[in-house]
Amino acid sequence: MTQRVELATVMDRLAVDAVITGYAVAVDDADWTAYEALFTPDGRADYRSAGGIEGPAGEVAGWLAETLTVFPVRQHLIVNRRLRLEDLNGDTGDRAELQADYLNPMFLEQPGRPAGAPAPNFVTGGRYAFELLRSEEGAWRVRRVTVHEKWRRTGPHAL
Template identity: 50%
Template sequence: MRAQDERGVAALWDRMAVDDLVTGYAAAVDDGDWDEYRALFAPEGRADYRSAGGAEGDVETMVRWLTETLGLFFPTRQHLIVDRHVETDGATATVRADYYNPMRSGSAESAAPDFECGGRYAFTARRTEAGWRLTHVVAHEKWRR
């Protein structure tokens, strides 16, 4: 295989791995799997949900806030991250992606959400010995109903 082809394949694998990281992020938040959420971040990782009325901080701060907020107010949630634009140089990556987040404050027996919001995420990640890890997540809420 030529060097150019090898670089192209490596770049494709990186893009897929970063895309999987973003998917894992959505699943961890929706499932309330805070151990998985922690594992997705690099040690210096931070998240910023202030534009959606939330908090900003390191991973442990965010786990506490998400546990309290989502568990108390929105036990049922589905977090769709779409229209992903992934760029990577092999060591770092950025992802711009839109989100749609319907949530239910009552029991899961009802299918209809009673709170919806949408916006755009900005993710940054870096390659670590353990694989790609998030360094920063910023939610830019555009609307809510």
């Protein structure tokens, strides 16, 4: 591999990492405009394993916006990222696959709970499978994300 190809690969890895981090931040901050901007025009999301829906990113963003209102505090931790960039004749390609584990503690809104006591009471864990494409402008975008929820805990001591 030439030094130029190695540098391009490093830059692609950093750019994909920024997209995945942006995904977590957009969901946690309820920034649905930013969420949709992370996807290709035909991008899709599949949350069925976690009790959700599957569909176009815009439709799923609307569902998330409505569903997550009961969780005023949430934080996605996306770790153990395994990235595979498509290789085209020794050069990085325009497609990537990324699998990453996640831990997602959330605080379920409870009327009457004392202020300042937001202990996580709903935690899920699992794995994301992302398929990403490079846009014509050169930016990486999510073509598909699939959530594979493996476990969930609820209650006052969910963590």
